[in-house]
Amino acid sequence: PPRLVDYFVVAGLAGNGAPIPEETCVPEPSGPLRAPRPADPITDVAVIARALGEEVPQGYTCIQTSAGGHPLELSAGLLGGTQPVICYRRGRDKPPLVELGVLYEGKERPKPGVQVLDTTPYSHSANLAPPGPGHPRTYLTCRRAAEGAGLHALGITDLCLVLPSKGEGTPHTYCRLARNLNPGMWGPAVYLCYKVGLAKANTLVYEAELLGRYPEEDNEAFPLPESVPVFCLPMGATVECWPAQTKYPVPVFSTFVLTGAAGDKVYGAALQFYEAFPRARLSERQARALGLLSA
Incomplete structure (x- = not known):
């Protein structure tokens, strides 16, 4: 009789009750390794005026080059230019940013719930446009996730600036703002791009392993690929610590395609779900990383 599926597998974090190992780099399905823990989401964005002697605030990262590595000097070299620089901060101490925008002063009103970054952390103007008549004052805007947005709330995880005149396009999976940060007659057009992802906190990530399979023996015509758990x-297989009032997430269904050496395709389907994890299996460092112990 025809078979509906070739294999059933169970993938996850192995251990059989033993203490779990320290975090490992997780291989992408395409091959390269990625960082074991996701970077903290971006919680703050600021503009500083280099020409006025302003320094990057503590804890912030300054965007000094474009996505392609070209130097960025907004309004630099122009009489009265403040040489504005965009900075950002990552963290878990407040809800992440979920949206960025560009506001041309006098052209529109800010949307409800949106903050206009019209001053620097040092109380100077945060105008990004070069000085001169006919150049609208240009400010960044941002919107933050609501307090208690939920376990799997989205947030901005990365941002960059692109220079189309240098052949730079929007990076894959990024959103590019339509408005130019340098609307004057001088200097190249500059566009802000940002990436949105899950802003998970208190998470440990491990490479998924094969926990069980049926049948236990390989089919000679189609051996079970070792990459199926990935x-x-x-x-990755994650260990997460949630607030006590968090609702249990519903299972997530997904599909994938495996391509063999001969070009033949094999289709798979997965159902991802959570189950309780014993705290006794955590080391002190892991418990601290999950927020169960204070530093």
């Missing part, structure tokens, strides 16, 4: 859990 495709079942492409974000």
